[in-house]
Amino acid sequence: MQVNKPSQSLKRPPAPGVDRTTLMLVGALVILLAVGPILPRWAMFMLNVSLSWGTVVLGMLLLMRTGLVSFGTGLYYCLGAYAAGALHHFYGIADVAVMLAASVAVAAAVAVVLGFLLAKYRDIFFAMLSLAFSMILYGLLVKTSALGSTDGFGLSVKTIAGFPLGEWERNLMFSTTVVVAFCAALGMHRYLSSHQGRLASAIRDNELRVEYMGASVRRVIHVNYVISAALAGAGGGLVGIAIGHVDPEMAFWTTSGEFVFIAILAGTGSVLAPFLGAIIFETVRSFAYEYSPNTWQLILGTTMLLVIMFLPGGLWSIFTRRKAA
Amino acid sequence: MGKMFVRAVAGLALAAVAAYSGAADAQQKRDKIRIGFVTFLSGPAAGPFGVPARLAAEAIVEQLNAGKVPAPYDTKGFGGAPLELVVIDEAGGTTKQVSEFRSLVSRQNVDYVIGYISSGDCLAIAPVAEEMKKVTVLFDCGTPRVFEEASYRYVFRTRPHATMDAVAAVRYLLEMKPAVKTYGGINQNYAWGQDSWNDFDLSMKALKPDATVTTSQMPKFGSGQYGAEISALLQSRSDVIHSSLWGGDLEALMMQAVPRGLFRRSQLILVAGEPYLHRLGANMPDGTIVGARGTHGVFAPESTLNTWLHKAYRTKADHDPNYPAYSVALAFLGLKAAFEKAKLEQLGGKGGKEEMEKAPGVGPGDEQLIAAFEGLSFDSPSGRATMSLGKGHQAVMGTAYGTTKRVGGKVTVTNIKRYPAEAVTPPEGMSSPDWIKGGMKK
Incomplete structure (x- = not known):
């Protein structure tokens, strides 16, 4: 998947600290926090889910910059959601902060282990192997009647870091998602401009050269894999809590496919792209459901086709195209 | 870059405003009762269940609006007010379905929701319906977990569980x-x-x-x-x-x-x-x-309602109605029976078809409707159903x-x-x- 021209990554690194992306992120944070409460409820919920998905795709962006496309992001997305759900289901814990911490921890822990194997693989082998792991989780969950099999089970939340949510639950969950997405995007932005982060595109361009320069390709890939899994776990936890229900479908390959869809739609040009991509994907999907309930898949497919044909670098390339010309 | 960016953002903002305001218009009409109907239109469950259910829903709504359903359902629409269907595909999993349910309720402003064939969707939707205080009738899912693991005020299921x-x-x-x-x-x-x-x-x-x-x-x-x-x-x-x-x-x-x-x-x-x-x-x-999965289809007892459903369904399809079609009839007729029972109480407890049709704009609030629905017994093409489980919210037959x-x-x-x-x-x-x-x- 050719997303960025190699020359771009060789450009002078942006000045550390406050750059344009950081400003845009802070701007988006302020706007979303201010606008959230006055949005219609359906729009707030759609944004909530989109931003959570954006967080998942942000992790994929890191892998794609490293030259790897995962068709198994659903594994960590589902693990994150089930970790949050299981806390409620088995231990009666209903605190958003604790649940999210568990989502991230479980996803990251599994990624540390699987990373030893997956960091050896590239291209289609990486994609297929990651897909296989997510389908193993799907198979296990489907066989587990105690967790409701394909029906899944419900979860609910009462507090956030000890404070009761009360009737403000939806608003507070939205704000939490906005803040988590913001922190993830800002952290990713800083990471990508760091030494370790910049090795990602170097690996994609030429692994041998990176090894010659003294960096361990496998270690970088392993670390990036764990970061991407942690973000998928966080996204899964956020979605599980927002929906109030988790089921094995979250690990099914079509879910991972949707994340790849969003990633391609958005492009890897900026840490803001995954969020924009997710919002557009969810908006197009929802209105397609409403206006053409029989052919909504056709509309999504056409959107994808148009983006691939006219914006091969994803939607974000609208903003960067001028600069390059 | 700057100009391009501003243009793109402005374009997106305009599109968003247009979409949102279009949605706002829809809620002004109150002379009709809007019913969100959710059924599989794509995927493996669409052929045997989802599409027959949609055909049945469309046929039933046409017949109700024309006042052609046999007694005791011969009042037009629901208590004289015509029905309008908003059909949504149930495919895509619980995440999308919860999102779509919220959109049905707060963007499309439906008055009631009838839907869901998948048990997973029913389990996920029920708490959301409760949170959004929207009367929702689950029509075809079977899992007993819905009302055995929780209890709901706004959620009803008009078919017996599995x-x-x-x-x-x-x-x-x-x-x-x-x-x-x-x-x-x-x-x-x-x-x-x-x-x-x-x-x-x-x-x-x-x-x-x-x-x-x-x-x-x-x-x-x-x-x-x-x-x-x-x-x-x-x-x-x-x-x-x-x-x-x-x-x-x-x-x-x-x-x-x-x-x-x-x-x-x-x-x-x-x-x-x-x-x-x-x-x-x-x-x-x-x-x-x-x-x-009930006294539907070939097991349905002979009655005028059963004959009516066969005829009505045959106007939409070249085969006889199967059990999902009967489940749809249960949901629409159950909701109609509750609605009209509540409306008659509202009109002073006397009168019938004529009185209700004279005041099509009058309708019960959700609280009155729920009170009328709980424990209700009503006739259907599959026989008589009684809402006697789940604190009056789950039908038995x-x-x-x-x-x-x-x-x-x-x-x-x-x-x-x-x-x-x-x-x-x-x-x-x-x-x-x-x-x-x-x-x-x-």
Whole structure:
């Protein structure tokens, strides 16, 4: 998947600290926090889910910059959601902060282990192997009647870091998602401009050269894999809590496919792209459901086709195209 | 870059504003009752369940709006107010369905929601309906977990839950073949298949403790190839084979198993076999025990409502209505009965059709509607339903099983036995597995 021209990554690194992306992120944070409460409820919920998905795709962006496309992001997305759900289901814990911490921890822990194997693989082998792991989780969950099999089970939340949510639950969950997405995007932005982060595109361009320069390709890939899994776990936890229900479908390959869809739609040009991509994907999907309930898949497919044909670098390339010309 | 960026953002903002304001317009109309209807329009459940349900919903709404439904449903629409359907695809999983439910309620401003075939969707939607305080009627999903694990004020289910499918199958089997010694099963490896087999197995253990299980085959959903499973079942030499397969999976199993003579050796029970009787034709062996998950389709008792549904459905399709179509009728007629009961109370407790149609704009609030709906008994093409479980939110009905027999090339069902609700459904406050294990006492 050719997303960025190699020359771009060789450009002078942006000045550390406050750059344009950081400003845009802070701007988006302020706007979303201010606008959230006055949005219609359906729009707030759609944004909530989109931003959570954006967080998942942000992790994929890191892998794609490293030259790897995962068709198994659903594994960590589902693990994150089930970790949050299981806390409620088995231990009666209903605190958003604790649940999210568990989502991230479980996803990251599994990624540390699987990373030893997956960091050896590239291209289609990486994609297929990651897909296989997510389908193993799907198979296990489907066989587990105690967790409701394909029906899944419900979860609910009462507090956030000890404070009761009360009737403000939806608003507070939205704000939490906005803040988590913001922190993830800002952290990713800083990471990508760091030494370790910049090795990602170097690996994609030429692994041998990176090894010659003294960096361990496998270690970088392993670390990036764990970061991407942690973000998928966080996204899964956020979605599980927002929906109030988790089921094995979250690990099914079509879910991972949707994340790849969003990633391609958005492009890897900026840490803001995954969020924009997710919002557009969810908006197009929802209105397609409403206006053409029989052919909504056709509309999504056409959107994808148009983006691939006219914006091969994803939607974000609208903003960067001028600069390059 | 700057100009391009500003333009793009402005474009997006405009599009968003247009979309949102378009949505706002929709809520001003109050002369119609908008009903969100959610059913599978794509995916494996669309053909056998989702699309027949949509056809039935469209036919029923047309008939209701024209005032052509037999008494006691002959008032136009709901209490004189015409109905408008907003149809949404149920495909895509619970995440999308919860999102879409919220959009139906707060963007499309539907007055009521009728929908959901998948049990997973029902479990996910019920708490959201409660949170959004939107009266929601679950029409076709079967899992007893909905009202056995929680209780809801705004959520109703107008069809009985799935426990009775297995319990009645066992009762029927033991009436027809009391000497059963061994039984096996072939069920899809997902919640419906697992639950069906577990309930059947538990019921057999309770009512026929000396019979033994030979094998339980659990092919994955949608696998389509059953060579290995059929071999295992042939080798098991079971007296009885239980199956809850449906759709393309069931058709594939029958095509592959009938030529191998599996059912010459073993008695087959198809819990959800009714919609496939005519499609399978020669591949439906004589003597197969079939159910319709209730007194629907060929098991529906003769009544003017049943005849009406057949006629109405036939205007939309070239085949007879199957059990999802009957489930849809239950949902619409149940909601209508509750609505009109509440509206009559609102109008002073007297009068009827004429009085209601004179004041089409008057309608009960949700609280009055819920009060009227809880515990309601109403007639339907499948017979009489009573909302007596789940604190008055879950319907119970009797059910029926029968045996297939080909007459002149057409598959018919004979030896129909009916079971009253209390023989096949647990009482209030008892979970289905506990009730079955306890010997299914009334």
